Amino acid sequence: MIKIKLSTVLILVILLYPYSYAQQSVLQFANATGRVIDRLAIDKLDDLRFGTIISSKTPGTVTISTESTRSSTGGVTLIPSDYGASFFKILGTPYSSFALTIPTASIYITNNNNASMEVKTWTKDRPARPTLNSMGYLEVRIGATLVVDTFQEIGNYTGTFTVTVNY
């Protein structure tokens, strides 16, 4: 008795399945987008990422180059992780040149316990007055050096720096 019931249910499911999923007409939405630039624009694509490190009793530094290579000095151990230079794209009038300003002074990045590390020696892979290409486009990468103290407190450290473009 139970067997019959079970098979009846199965047959019904098999018969109903295609019909319950049948679709004869489908409507989909998409967006149309366009961006008008006010002469000059800068977009950040990547943050400056020093990645994961271990501190020791010896202080040290971690440097990210504009080619996104990572190197260290002193008692710092580099751990495989996501690291790299800060990456910006600049959009504006083709062939125009502009002033590119990056930090010159140190900034401090902090963890949620207010411990801090210094970020200094900022580098960029473009001159102080770069020129946009024929398509009004230029990529800029920015690196710096992180100072890691003796037994630097554990945590995720973040801070903000400013890059300015100006005609």
Next chain:
Amino acid sequence: MKFRILAFFFYILCMHAAVFAQVNSNASATIIRGISLSRITDLRFGAMISTETPGTVVINPFDSSRTAVGGVILIYSDIGPATFTIMGESNANFILTIPSSPINISVRDQSMVVDEWTSSPARGQAQIPSQGIMQLNIGGTLHVKANQAWGAYSGSFSVTVSYP
């Protein structure tokens, strides 16, 4: 005795359970009935600078190219037609409906018009290839006013596929 038999069956059941656990594996299949349409990308006119002269930007659905007419300056950026995947029964005919009237794309209180919609395959009756899957590209024309205000403009349009 009864308990022993039950225990034996329970033991057998456990053995089976263990065996089944060892042969666990996944097999997957997707069944498509009717017709389906899924969006991959939006229609992207990309970045541009407007001047004192109005202009238009055209996205071609066939070669995904971007061209400008008039006073608009094109800036390097992510551009291209809206793309969709259509799946349905092999060789089935279907009706493709794309916008026929202009839409506005806007930011803040500013807007631009998108019209002259084009597509590959063309609107109207089309056929699903024997593999049951095909790509749909949709392009259009963006009208940029003189000194169009800066901003990231966006607007929505709809596409329909249906069996006749």
